Amino acid sequence: MLKKLLSKLGVGAAKVDLVLHHPHVRLGEKLEGEFFIEGGTVEQHIRKLEVELQLIVHADGKAYRRTAAVIPVSSSFTIQPGERKALPFSYVLPLHLPITRPHVRYAFVTRLDIADGVDAFDQDAIDILPPLSLEKLFHALENIGFREKPSSGKITPYGQEFAFFPTGAWMGMIEEVEFSALIEENGVRLYLEVDVRSGFGGFHETERKREIFLSNEEIDDVEETAGKLRTVIEEMIQQPHSYIGTSYVPFSSYPPQHVSHHHGGHGMMGAIGGFAAGMLAGMAAEELLEDVVEDALDHDMEDVMDDIGDWFDGGDDDIL
Structure with missing residues (x-):
């Protein structure tokens, strides 16, 4: 009787541990991985075993969580005292998620739902790596003298934005290069912004978009990508009147495409565009970002653009 009472309070109850074969994907x-479930001191009925993929965004010294996916693993079963079970785990990562960066983290939170007792939990950090096409773009920028900034990868109402600072010959001419990426079937579309220094001493800065x-x-x-990026950036510096404005100017060597009004309009697809929404594989990404965008639109949009750390506005999901 005492053991049953204690198990209902979580003492001597069943435990769960998710062991991932690799902590990055x-x-x-x-x-892939395995769940290891160990029975406690008494027989217990398990209602379900499930895993949440949680997105954790750090902003303004705080961390905020959103559930990116819920993965059901097993329906009800009974585990005996001291019994050990091992269940396989595999999950294909959705294409629509932002990638891991210093301000963007992920964790798998495993929940063992115990009937008439305290649920058992386990948490495992996971790094989400960029698709190869995006990683190659990073390498191409590095090849022409740019390095990714520590603050790169922030979540904005337009998706995930990456920022690079210049080295070598670009120093003094460029303050930074930013872009969001739309992954398409035949390639990648970049919404590129170059902050160019001008005037005496280079103290004046203009945004040029393409x-x-x-x-x-x-x-x-x-190498070919690096060469094209070098040409594009040089043209943006040398032809300032062609690329200053609120819209992105399409690359001239391609047929005209849709023009993204990156800082104009509050349409839903315009608001959540860029990398995250561009890789949308279902409704999950849109729903994940929609509440955040609505929060942002409740505030002055100019302030939102000045401080995109407020991506997670509000405190319902504030964690320490």
């Missing part, structure tokens, strides 16, 4: 790839498309064949050749 690329978008779209399969992650939309470019890189085919899968081009991206496979990092």
